[in-house]
Amino acid sequence: MTGRRSWPSGVRPAILLVALSGLACAHATNYVDTAGPIYSDARPAALPRPANGDTIRVVSFNIEYGVKIDEALGLLRDKPALRTPDLLCLQEMDTLGTQTIARALGMNYVYAPSGIHPKTKRDFGCAILSPWPLEQPRKILLPHGARVTGLRRSAVSATLVMGPRRVLVYSLHLPSPLGISGGSRKDQVATLAADVDSVMRARGAASTDSAANRVDAVILAGDFNSKGICEELVKAGFQWLTRDAAPSARLTLLGVNLLHLHYDHVLVRGLVTAPGPDSLGVIADNRDVSDHQPIWIRLIPSATPH
Numbered sequence: 001m002t003g004r005r006s007w008p009s010g011v012r013p014a015i016l017l018v019a020l021s022g023l024a025c026a027h028a029t030n031y032v033d034t035a036g037p038i039y040s041d042a043r044p045a046a047l048p049r050p051a052n053g054d055t056i057r058v059v060s061f062n063i064e065y066g067v068k069i070d071e072a073l074g075l076l077r078d079k080p081a082l083r084t085p086d087l088l089c090l091q092e093m094d095t096l097g098t099q100t101i102a103r104a105l106g107m108n109y110v111y112a113p114s115g116i117h118p119k120t121k122r123d124f125g126c127a128i129l130s131p132w133p134l135e136q137p138r139k140i141l142l143p144h145g146a147r148v149t150g151l152r153r154s155a156v157s158a159t160l161v162m163g164p165r166r167v168l169v170y171s172l173h174l175p176s177p178l179g180i181s182g183g184s185r186k187d188q189v190a191t192l193a194a195d196v197d198s199v200m201r202a203r204g205a206a207s208t209d210s211a212a213n214r215v216d217a218v219i220l221a222g223d224f225n226s227k228g229i230c231e232e233l234v235k236a237g238f239q240w241l242t243r244d245a246a247p248s249a250r251l252t253l254l255g256v257n258l259l260h261l262h263y264d265h266v267l268v269r270g271l272v273t274a275p276g277p278d279s280l281g282v283i284a285d286n287r288d289v290s291d292h293q294p295i296w297i298r299l300i301p302s303a304t305p306h
Contacts, residue, residue, distance in 0.1 A: 026118035028151035032141060038156070039095050040137045042108040055274055056162065056299040060089040060221040060264055062173065062249075062292035065120050066097040071289045073104050079283055081296045087160060088129040089171035089221040092290075094120075098127040107131050112139040112156035114173075118149050126156045126171040126222060134158040135212075140170070140195050142188040146179035155192060155222075157199075159215075165301075167271075168199060168215045172222040174229070185229050192220065193236035196269075217270030217301065223249075223292065227262040238267040241297060246282040249292045264295045274298035 031037060059082050063072045076082045088107065090098065095111060102109040113125030128134060140155040155172035174180075174188055196218055203213035220238065224230060230240045247260035264282075273279050279298045286293045 026149075028118050028124075028146075028149045029116040030145070030150070030152040031113060031115050031154070032152060034139050034141050034154075036139065037113060038137050038139050039098070039111040040109065040134065040158075041099070041102065042110075042134050054300050056087060056160075056167065056219075056271070057085045057296070058087045058089070058219065058221060058266060058299060059085040059294055059296045060091075060171070060223075060266060061294040062091040062223040062264065062290055063097070064092055064290035064292065065117070065124075066093045066122070067120075068289045069097045069100050071287060073101055075283070075287055075289055075294065076101070076105065079294075081278070081281055082283065082294055084131070085296070086130060086132060086162065087167075087169060087219065087221070089169070090127040090129065091125075091171065091173040091223045093125060093127045094123040098129070102129050105129070105131075108134045110134050110137040110156055110158045112137075112154055114154040115151055117151065124151070125154060126173050128156055128158050128160075128169055128171045130160055133161040134169075135161055140192065142174075142191055144175075144180055144184040144187060146175045148179065151175070151179075153188070157195070160219075165216050166214050168196065168218045170196075170218075170220045170222075172220065172224075174223065174225045176225050185226065186232055189229055189232045190236075193233060193238075196220075218268060219271065219299070220267045221265070223263055224265050225263050227265075230265055230267060233267050238269055239272065239302075240265065240267050241271075241273050241299075242266050242280065242295060245280060245295060246284070247293075248282045248295050251291075264292060266295070266297050268299065270302050271299040272302045274300045 098111040107129040109129045111127040113123035117124035136159045138157045142153045145152045160167040242265040248264035249261040251259040283294045
């Protein structure tokens with residue numbers, strides 16, 4: 001063998017067809033202002049406060065183009081591992097879909113669209129939802145537009161306030177491997193890592209209102225459209241807790257699953273996976289809500305500083 005990858009019969013032509021189908025897409029409309037648009041609704045007084053334990057229950061779910069919102073809600077309600085998370089990170093959302101899920105589950109939310117997607121003609125971006133207060137919402141513009149659509153991705157960030165603990169959270173969605181080069185992907189995660197470091201330095205240096213600016217831990221969750229790219233964040237000091245999780249996405253053509261992919265991940269600082277056999281998983285039966293499966297993890301504070 002010379003190192004060339006051997007694809008199952010029919011897979012390479014099918015992938016080529018999927019790639020070529022994207023050429024018909026129009027160009028995206030990008031929102032390149034980091035000041036917005038950002039949509040949020042945080043009404044902690046109107047929400048029941050969860051018990052203040054040590055565990056942070058995290059769910060991340062790419063709801064394909066934000067289409068099957070009612071079905072996604074049913075999945076989030078019915079699957080015990082997905083119920084009542086402390087943090088719910090969603091991708092491929094629009095404003096209405098985010099609001100619908102947040103209101104149905106009794107959660108606060110922060111949503112920042114990257115732009116208008118040429119396929120749906122609707123806003124397309126990431127959201128953070130929680131029954132806990134979400135403070136200091138921000139939008140992080142990532143470098144490089146996609147090859148075909150030109151869509152420029154943004155991550156959304158907020159501070160999750162769980163009683164005395166303050167966790168810096170990011171929900172993100174990197175472009176597909178067909179849409180961006182490996183080097184551009186590295187630039188995107190480097191931008192995220194640099195933003196984390198900048199926020200932590202700024203808040204650590206704050207001379208007033210130190211409690212409101214403190215960061216106890218960091219969570220990055222979402223659709224990385226890759227597994228290997230997470231190694232770049234490990235180099236930047238993050239713990240990759242979903243490295244050995246089951247595949248969370250699939251490539252399909254004409255209803256046939258061609259590939260199972262490790263695309264959805266959670267990386268952290270200042271946290272570790274909670275002990276026990278039920279601390280990490282992927283919901284295999286997603287009821288055809290999306291081409292991704294929800295992932296979930298239970299986190300506890302690390303014994304070492306972040």
